Amino acid sequence: MRGDQINLQNIVARSATTEPSPQVRHGGVEEVTKLIDVSRCIGCKACQVACSEWNDLRDDVGECVGVYDNPMDLTPETWEVMRFNEYEDEQGNLEWLIRKDNCMHCEEPGCLEACPAPGAIVKYANGIVDFNSEHCIGCGYCVAGCPFDIPRISKKDEKAYKCTLCSDRVFHGLEPACVKSCPTGSIMFGTREDMHELAAARTDFLKGRGYEKAGIYDPAGVGGTHVIYVLQHADKPEIYGGLPEDPRISPMVDAWKGVTKPLMSAAIGLAALSGFFHYATKGPKEEPEDDPDEEKASEAREEDK
Amino acid sequence: MSHSNRERGILRYRWWTRLNHWTVAISFVLLVLSGLALFHPFFWSLTGLFGGPIMTRAWHPFIGVFMTLFFVLLAIPLFKDSLIKRYDIQWLKQINDVLSNRDERLPPVGKNNAGQKLVYWIMLGCVPILLVTGIIIWRPYFAEGMPIWLLRFSVMVHAYTAFLAIITLVIHIYSGIWVKGSIRAMVQGRVSKAWAKHHHSLWYDEVMKERKQQPAAKDDSSARPQ
Ligand code: HEM
Ligand code: SF4
Numbered sequence: 066m067r068g069d070q071i072n073l074q075n076i077v078a079r080s081a082t083t084e085p086s087p088q089v090r091h092g093g094v095e096e097v098t099k100l101i102d103v104s105r106c107i108g109c110k111a112c113q114v115a116c117s118e119w120n121d122l123r124d125d126v127g128e129c130v131g132v133y134d135n136p137m138d139l140t141p142e143t144w145e146v147m148r149f150n151e152y153e154d155e156q157g158n159l160e161w162l163i164r165k166d167n168c169m170h171c172e173e174p175g176c177l178e179a180c181p182a183p184g185a186i187v188k189y190a191n192g193i194v195d196f197n198s199e200h201c202i203g204c205g206y207c208v209a210g211c212p213f214d215i216p217r218i219s220k221k222d223e224k225a226y227k228c229t230l231c232s233d234r235v236f237h238g239l240e241p242a243c244v245k246s247c248p249t250g251s252i253m254f255g256t257r258e259d260m261h262e263l264a265a266a267r268t269d270f271l272k273g274r275g276y277e278k279a280g281i282y283d284p285a286g287v288g289g290t291h292v293i294y295v296l297q298h299a300d301k302p303e304i305y306g307g308l309p310e311d312p313r314i315s316p317m318v319d320a321w322k323g324v325t326k327p328l329m330s331a332a333i334g335l336a337a338l339s340g341f342f343h344y345a346t347k348g349p350k351e352e353p354e355d356d357p358d359e360e361k362a363s364e365a366r367e368e369d370k
Numbered sequence: 371m372s373h374s375n376r377e378r379g380i381l382r383y384r385w386w387t388r389l390n391h392w393t394v395a396i397s398f399v400l401l402v403l404s405g406l407a408l409f410h411p412f413f414w415s416l417t418g419l420f421g422g423p424i425m426t427r428a429w430h431p432f433i434g435v436f437m438t439l440f441f442v443l444l445a446i447p448l449f450k451d452s453l454i455k456r457y458d459i460q461w462l463k464q465i466n467d468v469l470s471n472r473d474e475r476l477p478p479v480g481k482n483n484a485g486q487k488l489v490y491w492i493m494l495g496c497v498p499i500l501l502v503t504g505i506i507i508w509r510p511y512f513a514e515g516m517p518i519w520l521l522r523f524s525v526m527v528h529a530y531t532a533f534l535a536i537i538t539l540v541i542h543i544y545s546g547i548w549v550k551g552s553i554r555a556m557v558q559g560r561v562s563k564a565w566a567k568h569h570h571s572l573w574y575d576e577v578m579k580e581r582k583q584q585p586a587a588k589d590d591s592s593a594r595p596q
Contacts (some may be wrong), residue, residue: 223510
């Protein structure tokens, strides 16, 4: 499989960039996907540890608040967390649903749409969405843009961080660290096609086991994602630690970042230009002269002193 | 050939107003330039004026708060003279005459004309909105605790309000260039009698009446300067 992406010709989308991305390469790079099969996860958090390990992250030691979630949420130094949920199904059975939460690597990333810094967020031909800290200015717009509440801004350097899908490893033909560490085969990695095949097989299996609503989570509202889930209850994604049912870039973000922005920018330029042309055609309102009568004018000046 | 500048003229803006106005003006222009840099990639090169993109982003909100403080000081004394009067409506209806410099057809107006008053009210609306939404999205100090829907809402409102304020600013600056004598009024404080009579005749009458009543004090105290 060719999942190469760090080569700069393989950047297919770039934040705050109006010029087109490199165009000549075609089809050589296959899209990758990480498949998280929630039904096989045992919540051991090996992936969380592997993520810290590979990415050289050491989050502060937190506090135990009496649940398995630890840390409780994503942070600039925790790019994935396991979300534990106790769910009572229709038959009254308790199900322990454990979802690994991290960046979904959207096909249409809201973070990238919102980012004002050219090249601070890029999408590679293989589908990975990466933050380029070199260009990050710490404004936090990606936080507003993301439909999954993923990016976190570090207090140490005021830069945004999130899962890279181990873009560095993938570039060298390795699978992401979390995939490598998973002892149950709950996290799989490969081409988008292969992962969908595998996910479909797992879904069928689950249906055979009585999970009638089992299905694949690959939300169309963001053009699909390069991280997909197999869920036992695909009709109720919210029960998995608040996985959004129909995620899409917020209408407010679209209204903020959509066509109105270039239009408003043009309007500002036009306003200034209209001023100039008004001046050039109608002319200024000249200082009115003092009284044309010399005597009165000098009287006025005299009085004025 | 204008001889107006030989006259000492009428005091239109006292030093306090002039100082505030230019403090606000300079800060506002810096805000527009630094804000636009993030507004659209087209303006990204403006970050170069502020020592780079990170500096641009970091400075903008501080300048914003600073500007707002002086804006309040500027706006309070201007309040009374900015109330819209009946003749202002007539003036606005004749905006074509205004734009075509057919000033002789215009109704007499007071210390400020309807255009100036509109700039006042639009800015008085925009600045508090920009302040509040700007603080909500301000990193690293305030945004961290805000719900995401509020961040989205605020950054959107900030951008649209900034647009309105910038368009208003462009018109405001152009008016200063267009109406000769008005920049001098805000820099040096004084206008000629002829200027006052021509552009703001009701105000002129008022000033003259006061001067007659207390001829000794025909200077700063009498002209109801702001
Ligand atoms: C009054 C106080 C103000 C505060 C506290 C404030 C704060 C902010 C903040 C925090 C941002 C986000 C970027 C950053 O972190 O620097 C921002 C963006 C921006 N500001 Fe302000 N601001 C203020 C006033 C203004 C004014 C007066 C203007 C111009 C008329 C303006 C225009 C903009 C623009 C155009 C953006 C970019 C919005 C976008 O990316 O869509 N701001 N402001
Ligand atoms: S999940 Fe959020 S951070 Fe990840 S690509 Fe999608 S929008 Fe960006």
